[in-house]
Amino acid sequence: MRTTRITTNLRVADVDAAxxxxxxxxxxSTEEFNMGWVARYTSPETGAHVQLVTRDASAPEDSVVSVHTxxxxxxxxxxxxxxxxxxHPLTTEPWGVRRFFVRAPDGNVLNIVSHKD
Structure with missing residues (x-):
């Protein structure tokens, strides 16, 4: 697999409050998107970013990172x-990503994702 980016998914109780x-x-300062249950914030100067997640909308478990490919x-x-x-099986989600969740041997769940062009 070719990884193009990895995004940390931080669990929060309330995206807006955090x-x-x-x-x-x-x-x-840049809110790339906010779907209520997940939002990504990015530094326009450096590209550093974090994703805040309350509870994944369609997967049975939450992931610790999103691995973009x-x-x-x-x-x-x-x-x-x-x-x-x-x-979580390979799925094209209603919000436009194609993804699946895989458990690493250490127990962490990773969201492997590709965005539509």
Whole structure:
């Protein structure tokens, strides 16, 4: 699999309540998106970013990171071939991403995702 970016997914009780810490204090001033249950904030100067998540909208478990790839279908096949546990099957979500969740041998759940161009 070719990883193009990794985004940390921080669990928060309320995205809007947590926002000011990440924007005002950390300076992540660009809100790339906010779906209510997930929002990503980015520094326009450095590109540093974080994703805040209350509870994933469609997966049975929350992921600790989102691993972006340009070939999510290939990554899914490879995970299956290697015998890794698929937590959430390969799905094209209503909000426009194609993704699946896989459990790493250490127990962490990763969101493997590709955005539509």
């Amino acid at each position: 926002r000011s810490f990440y924007t005002d204090y950390l300076g992540l 340009d070939d999510v279908d290939g990554a899914y096949r490879e995970a299956q071939e290697l015998g890794y546990e698929i937590v």
